[in-house]
Every structure is written in C-alpha cells, then in structure tokens.
Amino acid sequence: MLTKAPRGTRDLLPEDCAKWLHVEELFRKICERFGYREIRTPTFEHTELFQRGIGEATDIVEKEMYTFLDKSGRSITLKPEGTAPVVRAFIEHKLFNEPLPAKFFYISPCFRYERPQAGRLREFHQFGVEAFGSPSPSIDVEVIALAVLFLEKLGLSQLKVHINSLGCKRCREDYKKRLNEFLNNKKEFLCETCLVRLDRNPLRILDCKNEGCRKVLESAPVILDFLCDDCRKHFEQVKKELSAVGIKFEVDPGIVRGLDYYTKTVFEIISEELGAQSAVCGGGRYDDLIEECGGPPTPAAGFGMGVERLTLLLESKGLLKIDSWAMDAFIAIAGEEQREYGLRLLYDLRRDGFSAEIDVMGRSLKAQLKYASKIPAKYVFIIGEEEVETGKITVKDLSTGLQEKMTFEEAKALLKKR
Ligand code: ATP
Numbered sequence: 001m002l003t004k005a006p007r008g009t010r011d012l013l014p015e016d017c018a019k020w021l022h023v024e025e026l027f028r029k030i031c032e033r034f035g036y037r038e039i040r041t042p043t044f045e046h047t048e049l050f051q052r053g054i055g056e057a058t059d060i061v062e063k064e065m066y067t068f069l070d071k072s073g074r075s076i077t078l079k080p081e082g083t084a085p086v087v088r089a090f091i092e093h094k095l096f097n098e099p100l101p102a103k104f105f106y107i108s109p110c111f112r113y114e115r116p117q118a119g120r121l122r123e124f125h126q127f128g129v130e131a132f133g134s135p136s137p138s139i140d141v142e143v144i145a146l147a148v149l150f151l152e153k154l155g156l157s158q159l160k161v162h163i164n165s166l167g168c169k170r171c172r173e174d175y176k177k178r179l180n181e182f183l184n185n186k187k188e189f190l191c192e193t194c195l196v197r198l199d200r201n202p203l204r205i206l207d208c209k210n211e212g213c214r215k216v217l218e219s220a221p222v223i224l225d226f227l228c229d230d231c232r233k234h235f236e237q238v239k240k241e242l243s244a245v246g247i248k249f250e251v252d253p254g255i256v257r258g259l260d261y262y263t264k265t266v267f268e269i270i271s272e273e274l275g276a277q278s279a280v281c282g283g284g285r286y287d288d289l290i291e292e293c294g295g296p297p298t299p300a301a302g303f304g305m306g307v308e309r310l311t312l313l314l315e316s317k318g319l320l321k322i323d324s325w326a327m328d329a330f331i332a333i334a335g336e337e338q339r340e341y342g343l344r345l346l347y348d349l350r351r352d353g354f355s356a357e358i359d360v361m362g363r364s365l366k367a368q369l370k371y372a373s374k375i376p377a378k379y380v381f382i383i384g385e386e387e388v389e390t391g392k393i394t395v396k397d398l399s400t401g402l403q404e405k406m407t408f409e410e411a412k413a414l415l416k417k418r
C-alpha cells in the first residue's frame, strides 16, 4: 500500500516531465496563435455543476465521478472534465460582459472512476479549449483546426477527423423518438446496458461497443436525416470551411459523444493505433450549456484532448524526443578545506544563470569526476589547495577530456560560449 500509487494513477518521473513539458509548451504556443488564453479552475467543484453540466444520464455522472462529502457535508466532485468548470468561471466572473468571443485554453488533471487500461486512467490530464459567444461555423472549424495543427506540429499526420451533427434540441427530439421506435423493435438484440439506455438516453446506444448492438445500429435511422434547416446549413458550412482550410475529414453518424451538452457539430480525432481507446480528442458545439448553468444564452464550442493517449501515441512513433540534458558545471573539491571557496563559485555561477552543482556526498576527487560525467556536466571546475592560492582553477572539458588552468572569469566566459 505504502509503496504503490493508487490504481489508475501514475507518476511522471523527471524524464517524463521533460517530455510532457515539451508537449505542453507547444500546446500553449498553438493556442496563443489562435487567440486562446489560459484559464485555471479548481480541482474540485460542487457536484451539482457536473450533474447539470454533463447530464445525469451519462456514463460520467452515473458511474465515473469521484464524489464525496467534505467535513461540512457539502457534496464535492473532483473534476471529470474541463468544460463545466470553465463555463462556471465564465458566468461567475461575468466574462460575458467583455468583448466576445471569449476564448480559453486549459491544461488540467481530470478524475474518472474507470477500469484502468492502456490510455485509460483514473487520474488523467486534458488539454482543452473553449470558445464562448459565437454561433459561427468558423468557430467550430477553428476549434478542430487548432487541434489538428497542434497534432501535426507534434509530427502526427495520420490521424482521422470524424465529424457529425447532433442537431439542436428541436431536431434531436424528433430523432430520439424515431430512434426509440426503431430500437424498441430490436430489444432482443441489445445488451443490458443499452436496454436501460433505451428509456433514459437512447442516443448513448449509438456509442455502444457491443457487437450485437453495433449490428442493430447498421440499419438505424441517422440523425443527419433529421436536421432542421438551420442545423443542416450550419453543418454544410462547417464542411465547406474545413475544406477551405485544408482539413480532411469524414462524416461519421456514429459520433455522438459521451456528454449530453453537445448541439450541432461534434467531432473526434482518432488514431487506429490506440486500439479500443482510439479517441485522442473529442469536442464540438454546445450552444445551450452556458444558459443551462445559469448564464445568459451564449453559443459555445470546444474540445478536450487526453494527454496520456497523446503521449502514448507520440512515444510509440518515437516522436517524443527531448534535448539531452546536462549541467553547465560541476565543482569538484579536493577536500573539505576548499568547500567554502567552491561554494562561492557555485553560487556566483547560479546567480549568473548557469546550472552548477558541488559535491554533497563526501566523494573523493576521483569519484567526483566520475559522478560529474554521469550527471552529465559539460565542465568540471577542479579546486585544490593550489587553485585557492593562485586564484586559477583547473577546468576540465568533459566532452574532450582536455583540461586547462584559468581564472574563474575566463571559465565563465567559456561556459557562456557553449
Ligand atoms: P472514451 O470514449 O475513450 O471513454 P470519452 O468520450 O469518455 O472517451 P471525453 O469525455 O470526450 O472522452 O474526454 C476527452 C478526451 O479525454 C478523450 O478523447 C480521451 O483522449 C481522454 N480521456 C477520457 N477519459 C480518459 C481516461 N479515463 N483516461 C485517459 N484519458 C481519457
């Protein structure tokens, strides 16, 4: 217990952190290029926010949330996704009074009680963006294009963009009725979970991975045939604009997304190499959510991208290379008599912006040199009795093995050159 992290969580060791940082920095850069600015929301929220924001009849709210009572009996939930908290912050801080659209991005941990497997954890991380205030199809396209450009810049170009439209409240109601009729006649072929979904949320059945259900769905009515004029026009325009900005896509009526709040455009970016956990990124438009959470009617669109799935994919393709890491200097001291002299140089270097370390393990000079080559360090500054007396230190270049005596100022100039 004590020496094992909880199921579904993982450590990022320094090497992993360096890789993640590289990916995060690129995500920030691309978001800023598109005019999105960072927002950070708390790790936990009132449970009601997610019940309302994600929808009661969804997998997340029904069985995946980390919900508990705090010491004063309030129901608290660790955030299972990033959109509802950003919506809450947008309303709480009245950001709707600022010039619109309001465009945010986040990098956040998320928590879902799921069965852990490759690419599925209980604590995972999402990159996400949200654009509030515009009903324009150009925003749907911008959100998709941002994700695609980011993935391309990471070196992933073989990913598939699947899009669909879920229509608005009105056209979806008609569709739900028809789908329900259709599925009611096929009850004997549906799995148990889907039988429950049939009454609560028939759209979720379209998402089922069960083979029997998949077979039934092959001949099921398709939502795209039920779109009202407005929704149809919107979808046509999204497709036109995606083509205009050079994004290849596939219309896939099977994309319904696991969250209730979507309207009109939904999309997923898929990698077949990820097996069952194939969706790297999912998102779409959710024009009713802000109003449902207590804000003024505000159209919106966004996506969430799983960082673990992304890094898994990058790793498998050898695309997660990081610059090799090295300290500028290691200060090796011949004995404890030279420590204070060495420390003065060490802190002078650190203050001047160089990375440097000194022996703290009581190693012999020989062992210090060996250690320095392992860290690795670029240079070793060797300080013995003579060095302290003459003010000239011995500088060893670990890449060539050559060493030379020089003043500390000269040694610093050497570091600056590298
Ligand atoms: P899935 O169908 O794989 O369960 P989802 O529809 O539940 O995904 P979303 O709610 O859309 O996922 O979350 C956005 C992204 O977050 C997903 O595309 C995926 O990359 C990632 N993600 C979701 N759940 C997990 C998890 N438990 N562990 C790791 N990543 C996850």
Ligand code: MG
Residues within 6 Å of the ligand: 059, 258
């Ligand atoms: Mg899920």
